Amino acid sequence: MKIDIQTLPVVIIGAGPVGLAAAAHLLRRGETPVLFxxxxxxxxxxxxxxxxxxxxxxxxxxxxxxxxxxxQQGWQAPDPDAYPTGRQLVEAYLFPLAQVPAIRAVLRLQTRVSAVSRLGMDKVKTPDREAAPFVVRYQQADGEEQELLARAVIDASGTYQTPNPLGAHGMMALGERSLHQQIFYGIPDVLGTERERYAGRRVLVVGSGHSAQQAVLELAQLAEQEPETQILWAIRRAGVGQMFGGGESDALPERGHLGTRALALLKRGQVRLVTGVQIHALARTPAGIVMIGEEERIGPVDEVIAATGFRPDFSFLRELRLSLDPALESPMALAPLIDPNVHSCGTVPPHGVDELTHAEPNFFLVGMKSYGRAPTFLMLTGYEQVRSIVAALCGEWEAARAVELVLPETGVCSSDGGACCAPAVSSPLLAVGLPRRATGAKSH
Known part of the structure; x- marks a missing residue:
């Protein structure tokens, strides 16, 4: 029986801000999404x-x-000038959005997508591939696997579940796996749920991005209350350079303030910073955990916070033809626009459906996952991505290509060819931004 692919839903993977925005755009255009x-x-x-x-x-x-x-449901927007925490954003915005009847009807929680392919086709087969619907296999909380056919798939699953390892070579350092109970990947709640874990302990923070700075600042607050707490900070950079950002010149004042506060800790001697660190191995010794590099040994410490960024997980997309940049693991056409080795943080050119298209028609990576291993993703970039993609899926190509982003001038990466951004640290702290400016159709 021939399947009319246009009658099938659009599957969205991941119900974070960008995934929910994709569902909202589809619903507002009369389309049928399914949100996992x-x-x-x-x-x-x-x-x-x-x-x-x-x-x-x-x-x-x-x-x-x-x-x-x-x-339409009577929601009152929060104070537009207030700065929410991640939890406040979820509770005051995402939770109410999930309760909108049209969203609630298409949302499937505790449902993990385990594989995506084309109906009756593996990755190798080409004839009539575009006409075949996607097969989305998913697993519910009870462990049962099911499948759903879709006309398009939007992957907004993010990267937070796949952190970068501590090893300087991109792999786990020797001994890292066996010491996983003493390593926290990301930003622990040092002053809250994780307080007992770090109070009075020797803690090593690894990473030079905003996540690392946040962790160091919270540890410093803890040390003021628990004086036996010791903080050691290791970065791969040879020097701090512009690591602490644009300060008062940053168009996002809270970001500038974060760097200013972190720098002040170093100047006051509250934190010891070690630069040029290349971690190859971790070892448990009677005195504690020791980091072993090419020429140095760091430690001993009791706990390690790995604020080394995140990377995308493509394991469940193995049967799709992804057009990925070999270095950044972002869509091929997007990579030169966001490459931190050569590109300035504040000057990402306009991008939308054209830059996000893969060799697999009607499959898209969006949100933080679309940036692969590159840093400085902004939340409104994700909103603009799904706006453009949904317009294209609805056949409105002029609207889909009318994309222009205006990003804040940060005072960072303005004169060093992007070198200050070289560590690919995709921090959740960066999932924010300033509004885009639409200026009409633009050809890419």
Whole structure:
């Protein structure tokens, strides 16, 4: 029996801010999405760093189409000038959005997508491939596997569940796996749920991005209350350079303030910084955990916080033809626009459906996952991505290509060819931004 592919739903993987925005855009255009979320709630990944305050105020954190759906239900937007934490963003915005009847009807929580392919085709087969629907296999909380056919798939699953390892060579350092109970990947709630873990302990923070700075600042607050707490900070950079950002010149004041505070800790001697660290192995000794590099040994310490960024998981997309940059693991056409080795943080050119298209028609990576291993993803970039993609799926190509992003001038990466951004640390702290400016159709 021939299947009319246009009658099938669009599957969205991941119910974070960008995935929910994709669902809102589809619903507002009369389309039928199905939204899969592996966690128990929407925004489950954000809740894992819920104590962290975002860089941007509320006015820059809400998708327009999602807001329209919410306002139909009587939702009152928070103070546009207030800066929410990750948890506040989820509770005041994502939770109400998930309760909008049209969203609730298509949302499937505790449902993990385990594989995506084409009906009756593996990765190798080409004839009539575009006409074949996607097969989305998913596993529910009870362990049962099922399948769903779709006309398009939008992967907004993020990267937070696949952190980068400590090893300088991109692999886990020797001994890292066996010491996993003493390593926290990401930003622990040092002053809250994880307080007992770090109070009075010797803690090593690895990483030079905003996540690392946040962790160091929280540990310093803990040390003021628990004086036996010791903080050691290791970075791969040879020097701090512009690591602490643009300070007062940063268009996102909270981001500039974070760097200013972290730098002040170093100047006061509250934190010891070690530069040029290349970790090859971790060893448990009678005195504690020791990091072993090419020429140095760091430690001993009791706990390690690996704020080394995240990377995308493509394991469940193995049967799809992904057009990925070999270095960044972002869509091929997007990579030169965001490459931190050569590109300035504040000047990402306009991008939408054209840059996000793969060799697999009607499959898209969006949100933080679309940036692969590159840093500085902004939340409104994700909202603009799904707006463009949904317009294209609805056949409105002029609207899909009318994309232009205006990113903040940060005072960072303005004169060093992007070198200050070289460590690929995709921090949840960066999932914010300033609004885009639409200026009409633009050819790419």
């Amino acid at each position: 979320e592996a966690g128990e709630t929407v925004g489950a990944a954000m809740l894992q760093w819920g104590q962290v305050r975002l860089f941007s105020p509320w006015r820059y954190l809400v998708d327009q189409q999602a807001q329209a759906l919410l306002e």
